Amino acid sequence: MALGASHRLTDGVAAVETMTRFALAVLALASGVYTYLGARTILDGSPTAVFFAAIIYSFSVSVGIYAFWSYMMRFYPHVTSRSGRTGLLAVMAAGCAMILAMSSWLNAAALAGSAAVEQHLAQSVEGYTADLDRTYQNALAAQSLLPDIQRASERFSQLAAVERQSGSLTGTTGSGSVVQLLTQMSSQMKSLEGNINASREQVTELVEQGQKRLETMRTLLSTPGPIGPRADQFSTEAVALTNVMAQLSQTSVAPSIRRAADDLSLGFIAPVPDGMAPDLVNRQNQVMETVKASVTAQSKALAKAADEILVRPPVAERRFVPLSPAEAVLEYASDFIPAWAGAISIDLLPGVMVFILAVVHGAIRRQEEGMPFAERITVAELLETLALQKAISEKAAQTTVAGAPSAEEVALAAAEPRAREEQVADEREAEPFMRDDLHHRTAESDDTHQATNVASFDPGKNPRKGP
Template sequence: MPDSHRPNTNPHGLAHARELQGHLSWLDSFSGAALAVLATASGIYTYLGVSSLLDDTGALSFFAAAAYSIAVSVGIFVFWSYLMRLLPAMRTAAAKLKLMGAMVLGSFAIIAMSSWLNAAALAGAAAVEQHLARTVQDYQEALEQAHDTAVSAQALQRDVARVRQSFEDLSEQEAAGDLSGLAGRGAVFRVLRQKAEELAALEAQIAAQTELIESAFDEGNVILSRMRALIVEPGAVEARSVAFSEDAVRLAGLVTTLRQLSVAPLVDRAAEDLSASVVLPELDASGAAGQDAQASTITSVLQVLALRAESLEEAAEQVLARPAPPEVTYTPISSADAVILYARNFVPSWAGAIAIDLLPAVLVLILMVTQGAIRAGRGDLPAEDTLTLAELRSALHAMREMEALDRADQVQVEQAGAPVLPREAQGENISPLPNPPARSND
């Protein structure tokens, strides 16, 4: 045979290909069992994940969860069995890309129907506890913010007291005759005392809120402590979630109460009314000069009153401008939803849940690389040149059996006196020759 038509007969590559083929034959002996174990394990965790989603615990729910997990196990086993057999056998790049696209699509389907449920079974309770802890943190921030706003409003009591004291001092000066020049408790004195009494009433109302605010804040901290204890308490997380939700309702009510106890709106309205609602008394001086002095003093008092009211209103508006406490509402959540919502906190669990389903993809890629190496080692040798000694012995044994059958058929036909045809001519050859010649009895 010319060298240009001689097939590739690299002995080292052929030996390597035979070695790899032997390894694959040994690995095939337990690959199916290993794949079945992986599929069964995924099905078990899928069953646990589905069970956590079902509210009913009766027989119907059990059979529903079992049916779903069995379907997942069978689907995973069949899907990867197909790919482990077909993808390594593909010889063209186009066929490999198409099957790899199918593998990617099937992997997404497996994650959607199984992996997230596996993650729920692995870390569902911890994810629900994470949700409870995040809710406690939100409630604590809302409680502290509402308390800070209420305490800041209580600080307006000092501003109110300062304004009240200024009007009392002015009234004392008027009584002594140092303000309008008319000693006694006349019209100017009554205007000043009127506003001082209004501010005193507002100051007393603010002071009465202090005890209520501290009481609500202390009760809220007690509830928060109880909620934190429920998070770390042993036992089923579902039962703890029920008690947690009851405390969350009480705490939300306390946050609303603290918001309502803030006196900033009250002080703001009082500051607006301070200068707008002035009851002017009748001027009671004996002479015209005295009445003019009273009128002039009252006008000055009203100007001072307007300035004091403006400063008090600004202080109240600063408190009102503080951000309102966030509206926090506890929403019960299932373990499957919790592992999705807090997926970043449970990356190892997600990795394990996905790996148990997609680990066979690595085996498929290993098989594909190995089969490619085997083909490269064999080169373009014909099939008969790549036979191993065991395969050659099997082929010779089969040929001897065929010859023995031919001789037995010939003897039987000769005894019957009929012409004998070879077995190939009798239709037993897969690729018979055209017009096979008949054999004689001689």
């Protein structure tokens, strides 16, 4: 059972090898295409230079991804030691980080770059809308003092009219010093009211201009088409809107109201009583003191209201920063998680294949470790071994036939050891006789030598030379 499972796993690995290479090539090509689209958004220069630079970069990325995952698929499943696998895992982690740095973020820019730029424009529109509203509120804050100023002006005007007609304040009709004072206060309040009304008209005009700019920006945001030209025009509208808000912030009349409030109390000048009778002069002085107290109270109320407006924080100037699709997709990465997931998956999906192959090869090794050698060998391997053994035997037989001796040579070779043995035996038998003969010859030689030591007197012989 284990043998069959091991064989099926081995056959499965062999069957999917072509598909694995094809899938890896397709993923590397897809990553290169999206890298090309993303690289074009961040490169500057002529269209030709940008085109070739993006093509070369994307081609390098595709080749690098294909080579890296090919190495991992080829080596990682067959490394069994813990240190070896740890080292390859570290290499894989470093390679994945490099792939993310050189490809994945550009893939995300190609997939969601335009949407990210639109997200940036949409948030900018929201920010500008909020800034315009705050600026408008600060400008209108001074308008809230207008009812109080109008009531004070009307009150002084009515008191002057009543005093002129019926003398309800001093008991004497006519336009005396009290009427002059009340008329003077009413005129100052009306002057301040006129300033506020003039400011309201200017504020309304500027707000309408700002709203038109915002409407144009929203139109650019929702208009279909390439995002680049729309972003450029959006930037122009943003600059114009910033100028409008700067002018709007300068139209506030709160500082003017604060100064007018101080002038009401500090610059109060009461006219000289013009009554002929001392009693009338006394009543005029009392009324003037009352008017002065009322003016002082009104001045304090206006000053307090103006201070509350002035302490409001001013609206900070907002500057629109254009972003490329690649920069926008990084800035708003949390809003485009699906696009990032797809961009990263294209580059790192081969890693899943690597681990699948590692698990399968590990299962094959575990199943084969517990089987004897006879069960681990396949029929094909057995047939191949038998064929190899047969080929070796035939080669040995051919070598023997080609180098075999003739019958005569075989006979001589067989007789040679026997002849050598007989020769050795004969030499052993003749050895005593040869020793006696040698002894006899030695003795004769000694006798002859002794005889030749005597001088010869034979005239026919030559005399012996030397001893």
